[in-house]
Amino acid sequence: MIVRQVVNSVFKSCSYLMIQDGDTWMVDCGDMDRLLPLVEGRLRGVLLTHAHFDHIYGLNTLMALFPSVPVLTNEAGYEGLLSDKLNFSRYYGDPFVLDDPGNVRLVQDGEEVELFDGVTARAVYTPGHSPGCVTWIADDAVFTGDSYIPGVKTVANVPHSNKELAALSEAVIRDLARDLNIYPGHASEL
Ligand SMILES: [Zn+2]
Structure with missing residues (x-):
């Protein structure tokens, strides 16, 4: 599985493309004009790390282009x-x-979603930064969104965030991501 990163224009949020078997899955959806040229084969679906606007603002454009593509998040x-x-x-x-x-499509905590032949993504609820945060683990890739950005303090002072939960989630992610590659929700220079 190949992972490609796109740094978006809004707040340098990051979207990712996972590519295998000639097809693509997307993680979060920002600038479609940057993402679209990198989509290979069929876009099978979109995994959301959370629904803050800088991670979702491309979705209406995307769904106009790919009307049947599933978008996975939690309640x-x-x-x-x-x-x-x-x-x-x-x-x-x-x-x-x-x-x-x-x-x-709503996913439950711990749910496994089949992405490609032999590759699943596990949804791990990591609330704190926002109640809807999901960290996705696929192959050796961990998509943390804003729940854990290495070297950056997790933002937990915005409406509906929760400092204690954010700290717990960060600890869970650090543990799960040991020996795996972390793909965070913002470029680190933010
Ligand atoms: Zn956020």
Whole structure:
């Protein structure tokens, strides 16, 4: 499995593409004009680390291009997709609400999702930064979103965040990610 990183224009959030068997899975969705040229074969789905707007703002463009692509998140993430207040976009002058929630698929904590032949992604709930945070572990890759950015203090002072949970989740991720590659939700120079 190959992992490609795209650093987006909004807050240098990072989206990723996982490529294997000639097809692609996406992790978080920012600048579609940067992501689209890197998609190989069929876009099989999108995994969301959480529904803050800087990680989801490309989704309406994406779903217009790929109307049947599933978008995987948890219940709290789903709520964020549908509320420009919960996803913070209304405070940044560019309100975002998912146009068509019909393709959203809710995952449970610990659920395994088949990505490619022999490769699954495990959803690990890592609340704290936001209630909808999910860390995804696929092959030797760990997509942490904003739950753990090496060298950066986890943001837990925004609405609906929780410092204690954020610290617990960070400890869980550090433990799980030992010997694996961490792909965080922002470029480290942020
Ligand atoms: Zn965030």
